[in-house]
Amino acid sequence: MKKLLQDRVIVQTGDITSIEVDAIVNAANSSLMGGGGVDGAIHRRGGKAILQECKEIRQHQYPEGLPTGKAVITNAGKLPSSHIIHTVGPVWHGGNQDEEQQLEAAYTNSLSVASETGLKTVAFPAISTGVYGFPKSKAATIAYQTIKQFLNSHSLPREVYLVFFSSDDEQVFLETLQTYNLE
Numbered sequence: 001m002k003k004l005l006q007d008r009v010i011v012q013t014g015d016i017t018s019i020e021v022d023a024i025v026n027a028a029n030s031s032l033m034g035g036g037g038v039d040g041a042i043h044r045r046g047g048k049a050i051l052q053e054c055k056e057i058r059q060h061q062y063p064e065g066l067p068t069g070k071a072v073i074t075n076a077g078k079l080p081s082s083h084i085i086h087t088v089g090p091v092w093h094g095g096n097q098d099e100e101q102q103l104e105a106a107y108t109n110s111l112s113v114a115s116e117t118g119l120k121t122v123a124f125p126a127i128s129t130g131v132y133g134f135p136k137s138k139a140a141t142i143a144y145q146t147i148k149q150f151l152n153s154h155s156l157p158r159e160v161y162l163v164f165f166s167s168d169d170e171q172v173f174l175e176t177l178q179t180y181n182l183e
Contacts, residue, residue: 011170011174026085036131074086108150115157123160141182
């Protein structure tokens with residue numbers, strides 16, 4: 001575990017579905033109906049209450065699916081967190097289809113939902129770096145700079161956890177910060 005930005009950002013490896021925070025961020029697909037990776041794990045461990053609320057969001061707010069970069073909040077079902085903030089990260093297409101701006105929006109909008117809801121702690125996975133293929137080093141730079149900028153102008157959330165599935169992914173993140181002298 002490593003702390004950054006005056007201890008407001010905590011970097012660690014672990015299972016995001018077991019983190020005790022006010023909200024975890026779900027790297028969802030636009031359907032909000034569950035899927036693979038983090039999305040599937042959250043829906044499986046959290047239970048049917050999450051899916052039911054996602055269905056209501058689809059019916060009343062986003063009938064065509066949650067757009068890339070947007071964020072919505074639901075209950076966390078059986079998970080130890082209180083809420084889930086669902087966001088859709090971009091699929092990497094070589095960087096020529098606004099993927100970087102979309103990833104920045106996913107982080108910013110998730111943090112905005114947390115702040116507006118009064119949440120003190122939120123945990124993020126590495127959005128879009130799995131099957132969506134976003135280059136991990138590039139995603140690390142965007143995530144860190146976006147979170148830093150948001151926290152510099154907002155008191156909430158007080159703590160942001162970056163929870164990596166593997167220690168290798170955590171290491172890529174930390175090495176990227178060091179390489180680009182970001183921390």
